[in-house]
Amino acid sequence: MSESAETGGSGWFPDDVDAVREALVEWYEADHRSFPWRExxxxxxxxxxxxxxxxxxxxxxxxxxxxxxxxxxxxxxxxxxxxxxxxxxxxxxxxxxxxxxxxxxxxxxxxxxxxxxxxxxxxxxxxxxxxxxxxxxxxxxxxxxNNGDAVVDTNVKRVLHRAFAVPDDDAAFEEAARQLMPAGASRVWNNAVMELGGVACGKTPRCDEADCPWRAWCHAYETGDFTAPDVPTQPSFEGSRRQMRGRIVGALDQHGELTLDTLGPRVRVDYNPGGEHGREWLLGLLADLEDDGLVDVEERDGETLARLRR
The missing domain is CATH 1.10.340.30 (Hypothetical protein; domain 2)
Structure with missing residues (x-):
């Protein structure tokens, strides 16, 4: 995650802050909870x-x-x-x-x-x-x-703290929310960021299940530390091998037989074949699942493939 700040010098946001904004708005507009007051x-x-x-x-x-x-x-x-x-x-x-x-x-x-x-x-x-x-x-x-400032409620604080490591301080949350909101877009932005906190980044996060659009930048997703101002105890399941094993089983159940490099990004959005969370890391998880009789792993035509054991 980049340490560079957006213009304004906060140090909280990555260089490609416009991509962060676009990802959230696209996620919200593609699918969100339907409430009549949103219409x-x-x-x-x-x-x-x-x-x-x-x-x-x-x-x-x-x-x-x-x-x-x-x-x-x-x-x-x-x-x-x-x-x-x-x-x-x-x-x-x-x-x-x-x-x-x-x-x-x-x-x-x-x-x-x-x-x-x-x-x-x-x-x-x-x-x-x-x-x-x-x-x-x-x-x-x-x-x-469409004439408001950035809304800051408990959900928004939780999202900003987890995603960008904004400190647990009201003034910091207000400033971070103000900097991140696109100009002239308070209606869609405030709806979107509160939806993110309500659907994907609740007290028990659902990062992959809710297809969180900020996983590629998220400090909590990267570190596995999902504590937040209203979540004082880190959920032990998040970031655990048990969670990663569950993602593997879910991906293979949905997509069938997959190569390592096709399976990897479905388990972690930051999967990098040669990196810390790469092929060796994924093979270790698959070995555990193979020992448990849940998956089969084989070499074929120079590729390592995994599938659920039926």
């Missing part, structure tokens, strides 16, 4: 989703979000609602602290009374709304108006 640019609908998501798993939020918007489809409708009805909805759907419902109702009234029903587009102005803190204001500005 809208309506600031009111996005604010409702952000407030609901603060204490509730996203899969549970979907139904509540649809029902809330069926009851109060616009910010004007919510502002005109009886506050007790809004709080009652919140309680009946187990959406966390009731004061969030009260704040959301009051924020709607502010938008109607102070902004003529049109949400402000700047994060600083959005933060003036009742109950809207810096994170929520930035999320609404990003997802509704």
């Amino acid at each position: 809208t640019e309506d600031a009111y609908e996005i604010l409702v989703s952000e407030v609901m998501s603060q204490q509730t798993q996203l899969d549970r939020v979907v139904e509540a979000w649809h029902e809330f918007l069926a009851e109060w489809p616009t910010v004007d409708d919510l502002a005109a609602a009886d506050r007790s009805d809004v709080v009652g909805f919140w309680t009946s759907h187990s959406l966390g602290y009731n004061n969030r419902a009260r704040y959301l109702h009051e924020a709607a009234a502010q938008v109607v009374e102070e902004y003529g029903g049109a949400f402000p587009e700047e994060p600083a102005e959005l933060e003036e709304l009742m109950g809207v803190g810096p994170y929520t204001a930035n999320a609404v500005a990003s997802f509704a108006f």
Whole structure:
């Protein structure tokens, strides 16, 4: 991994930082979890989703979000609602602290009374709304108006710490996230980096299963150390021979008979035939699996081939 910094001198990112950005956006746009608030640019609908998501798993939020918007489809409708009805909805759907419902109702009234029903587009102005803190204001500005800064939540901190060894320091995370986000792309970027933290780089990482786009640059993937600010104990499975053996079996099961140099990159993205994680390393793993009666390894026409033992 390169020690060179992007312009700005952080030292966190590789020389080809544009490739890092492109890889993440392409990964996200090719396939991501479908949530209805990702299909809208309506600031009111996005604010409702952000407030609901603060204490509730996203899969549970979907139904509540649809029902809330069926009851109060616009910010004007919510502002005109009886506050007790809004709080009652919140309680009946187990959406966390009731004061969030009260704040959301009051924020709607502010938008109607102070902004003529049109949400402000700047994060600083959005933060003036009742109950809207810096994170929520930035999320609404990003997802509704493509006008936000880099979002930094627990998932993003975990990703930056693991991938680029950004130290566990709020100021460092803010600066690193700001430098890494492409200019004028807060909507897709913030969605993508949070998706990465939620799908591929959770507390228990799923680097290969989720086809993480940053494996080629990732410090944690390279070293096997997946500790993070919210993951104080390194998962013993990550980077272990047991994990690598599992990847071999999975690749051979999916693709059939493979040569060493075709199998290697499917086991480690940084496979290098003559390197530390190269042919000798792979042959050692295959020998273990052969001893266990799981694979067969043979020489044929000058190539070493491996296949599952059936």
